[in-house]
Amino acid sequence: MSDDPLPGGDFGLLVSPVVVVAHTFPARPGSLPDAEIFVREALEPMMLEPAEGAALYHAITDAMLAAAGPDNGAFDVTVRIFPDGVEVEVLHGAGRTTSPRVGDEPFAAWLNAVLGRQGLSQEAAASRIGVSVRTISRWLRGDTEPRLRDLRRVHAIFGPPTTG
Known part of the structure; x- marks a missing residue:
C-alpha cells in the first residue's frame, strides 16, 4: 500500500x-x-x-x-x-479436529465393514453392544448414529476406527 x-x-x-x-x-x-x-x-x-x-x-x-x-x-x-x-x-479441545469417521467414511460404512469382517449378524452385534437389533439396523443404514456411551461401547468391543 x-x-x-x-x-x-x-x-x-x-x-x-x-x-x-x-x-x-x-x-x-x-x-x-x-x-x-x-x-x-x-x-x-x-x-x-x-x-x-x-x-x-x-x-x-x-x-x-x-x-x-x-x-x-x-x-x-x-x-x-x-x-x-x-x-x-x-x-x-486445543484446536485440532479428529473424528469417529475413517477419512470420509461414515460410521454406518465402518460398522458394516466391521460386522462383515467378523461375520456377525445384526442380532449378534446388538447382543454384544447391548442395544436392540432395530438400533443396529438404523446405524447400519445410516439413519442414526450411536449416542456417545454406545459409541464408546462399540469402540471398546470392535476397536476404534483406524485411518489408512
Whole structure:
C-alpha cells in the first residue's frame, strides 16, 4: 500500500466489516441441538442450504465426539460473517479436529465393514453392544448414529476406527 493517496484522498484501503460470534459447548449429546441453534441464530436471516446444514451437523458431531472423554471436554463453534460470505469453524479441545469417521467414511460404512469382517449378524452385534437389533439396523443404514456411551461401547468391543 502506498502512503500517497489516490485521487479523491483514497489510500486504496478497503475495510470490510466482519461479525464474529463464538460459543463453547460441553462435549455431550445434548449440546448438538444447542450448537445448531447457535449457528442458525448467528446466521439469521440467512438460511443454510440442505447440504450446508448436513455438513454443519457432521462437523459439530465430529468435534463433540472428538472432545468427549472422561475429562468432560468441550468444543468451540465460531461463526464469521463477511460481506460476501460466511465461515463456520467447529473445533474441539486445543484446536485440532479428529473424528469417529475413517477419512470420509461414515460410521454406518465402518460398522458394516466391521460386522462383515467378523461375520456377525445384526442380532449378534446388538447382543454384544447391548442395544436392540432395530438400533443396529438404523446405524447400519445410516439413519442414526450411536449416542456417545454406545459409541464408546462399540469402540471398546470392535476397536476404534483406524485411518489408512
